[in-house]
Amino acid sequence: MKIAIIYHSETGNTQKVANLIAKGVEKIEGVEAKCMSIDNVDKEFIEDAKAVFFGTPTYAGSYSWQMKKWLDTCKLKLAGKVGCVFATENYLGGGADNAELALLSELLVKGMFVYSVGSSEGKPYTHFGAVCIKDGDEDQKKRVEIFAERVAKNVKKLFNE
């Protein structure tokens, strides 16, 4: 089962978190992950994927305009796939939760099944998606991997793969 990870990153922080997401989902047997920048996506991989993660920095309390532009203008068929998010911010209260929810709202419009695990698997909870301050401290990095692994496990179950 393929899982695509699409990110926008200027400083490299969000890209690093994307790599942790890949590491986390590949802990589940049979899952193949691929990270790709919005500047260079692998369309075929995305089309085959059962789930797609979207990662963004937080700009002024929401997701970046580059990610918004990419989503508004991309012609990829995302409907019917599971959509998940992660975000980086520079400090607590920097708006990452809101960036994630805004990004998820765009995925809903694409017809995706939007998913975050939430509090359903016990602690650590992931309310809307993984969050890191800059590229994350050790605890945050660990949470990213746990989040990604749980998503992969449940998406696999959902699609009987």
Next chain:
Amino acid sequence: MKIAIIYHSETGNTQKVANLIAKGVEKIEGVEAKCMSIDNVDKEFIEDAKAVFFGTPTYAGSYSWQMKKWLDTCKLKLAGKVGCVFATENYLGGGADNAELALLSELLVKGMFVYSVGSSEGKPYTHFGAVCIKDGDEDQKKRVEIFAERVAKNVKKLFNE
């Protein structure tokens, strides 16, 4: 396949829209719907359901505190189910879109796969969920049924039922 429809309604408007949702989902063969007020839910039906719709009036630009209280305190296992929403408002710009998105954010925390069809099946689009002004004019009512029918069709496909 069972689909539960849970609503909070003071004036009766949201209850009427709940009935339209039920009518819409039952257009799909093999789907059984049940409407229930937050004051009197059928727990067993909800547990068996593959999808749950939540309907709310718009209070001050968001969903009602009664619905929020019910969700914050309910002990039902909703994780792994598909979650959808609908809302009523008293006039255009009354905040129903925001009420829906706020409600969906709570469903994410519950571990649901949140879904709205969006623009993925052509017009009429349903961005976050069905919206009616009061109990809906003819056009709005028709959209509610189309939305519900599409959700049921795609949830059935998702779960191979």
Next chain:
Amino acid sequence: MKIAIIYHSETGNTQKVANLIAKGVEKIEGVEAKCMSIDNVDKEFIEDAKAVFFGTPTYAGSYSWQMKKWLDTCKLKLAGKVGCVFATENYLGGGADNAELALLSELLVKGMFVYSVGSSEGKPYTHFGAVCIKDGDEDQKKRVEIFAERVAKNVKKLFNE
């Protein structure tokens, strides 16, 4: 007292609503309005303005990436001014409420005093800002003007102008 109206418009709908906002605010004595596209803003006018309206179409349930890009990259000092919004959408439930709230959240980060009148002056209420379906029917157009006039009246009072 100057009030600036900044909009992004592709089809012309949002531009038409911007003109109604200008008409509404100029009903208050001593208020001078100026409409400007994000492609060609009058920086001096904006700097002198006590309030700035931002108008956007709804793209995929939020404000346009062009408006987001403009806000993320503009260097204008907006802090301490009152910030208001308006949005167009193509149909009820098209996400304009959410587009407005997302836009307001960006204005908060700029240090603006964000304002919508809300329900504080009786009907018609304006929850987050004026909303029109396409360029608005007669009722919606009237609401836009009332909203704009009320904002101008209260901003004038706030700044003792």
Next chain:
Amino acid sequence: MKIAIIYHSETGNTQKVANLIAKGVEKIEGVEAKCMSIDNVDKEFIEDAKAVFFGTPTYAGSYSWQMKKWLDTCKLKLAGKVGCVFATENYLGGGADNAELALLSELLVKGMFVYSVGSSEGKPYTHFGAVCIKDGDEDQKKRVEIFAERVAKNVKKLFNE
């Protein structure tokens, strides 16, 4: 100039942050603060206040239903005052940013001038309002006070007090 601080707190965390807000705003000469729980508000003080802070814990990624109930049913005249928020959450990504934005959206409907300082006064930035994990570490507590002090300074300037 009076500034009211209204909070809902179950564990005591949000109450502690309310006290820090009071400490911060009183650093500005001539500012009198008063903290009050939603269960026991001083209506006269609120009516005289130029600004009101609202503090909430984060419940399932949004503000508490108790605060929502209080706001939906309170009859206090808040229009024309400045409205600000703060929130506590149990861990990073717990939804406090979203709780704050949702709370601010309700204040807009009340006719308040919603304000967060944002990035307008340099670091530390406060995107939508102060955020603490539980009752805050030293750095978070310091940010709360700086946020409160900046709000008081700018509200005083706004109202020429």
